[in-house]
Amino acid sequence: MTDTHPAIRVSEIFGPTIQGEGVLIGLPTVFIRTGGCDYRCSWCDSLHAVDNQFRHEWEMMPIDAVWQTVVTLSGGRPVMVSLSGGNPAIQPFRALIERGHGEGYRFALETQGSVVRDWFADLDVLVLSPKPPSSEMRTDWATLEACVDAAQEKPQIVLKLVVFDESDYAYAKGAAERFPRLPVYLQPGNHTPPRPGNEDASVDLDGIMKRMEWLVEKVTGDRWFDARVLPQLHVLLWGNKRAV
Ligand code: SF4
DSSP: OOOOSOOEEEEEEEEEEEOOSGGGTTOEEEEEEESOOSOOOTTOSOGGGTOGGGGGGOEEEOHHHHHHHHHHHTTTOOOEEEEESSOGGGSOOHHHHHHHHHTTOEEEEEEOSOSOOGGGGGOSEEEEOOOOGGGTOOOOHHHHHHHHHHHTTOSEEEEEEEEOSHHHHHHHHHHHHHSTTSOEEEEEOOSSOOOTTOTTSOOOHHHHHHHHHHHHHHHHHTTOTTEEEOOOHHHHHHTTOSOO
């Protein structure tokens, strides 16, 4: 049978491993990392899936091929599939989600919320991760709100915010106030992110954990009792290693 659905631009598919951050932390997951992003965050930890100089590593894969890879990796047992990137919202995921749901799989997508898709309503989990000032990106709040609206309250929607400093923290509080019904997950930023081809470079875990402690003190000191503060578990376990 011919696959008539649009192909997906894939950087890598890997797993199962555990989800390292946010609302699904610790959950066994297969990751589909897409290639390409409309942002260029100063501290991006996935440049190999963002920067055009790595385009030759990306592959336009038909839905059938993407799905067969997921099924092979999971041994045919339904597992959570994380759609990440880059910005996975750029890619045409509707048909893949429909196919996976038919076989009992679940789908989470993480995006900065700069591109709206009506198939967000087909997801099981939508993680909106607008980027704070330290990223040097600007948030289009109206587009972020449109992402929430597109999901139509069907998937679980959460906010995940990376915090490096006081102004990021203030941004996170402002974002939470804009979306009072969404659970908020905060995580300390990794100031020694991987550089493509040099993923074995050491990560400053002490610095990250100091930022984590500071963040806990900020949240508790502010009596911000419905925020959750989590580290990036995969960074604690594997540093900057890729595809874990
Ligand atoms: S939005 Fe995410 S993938 Fe894109 S540049 Fe920023 S951190 Fe990297």
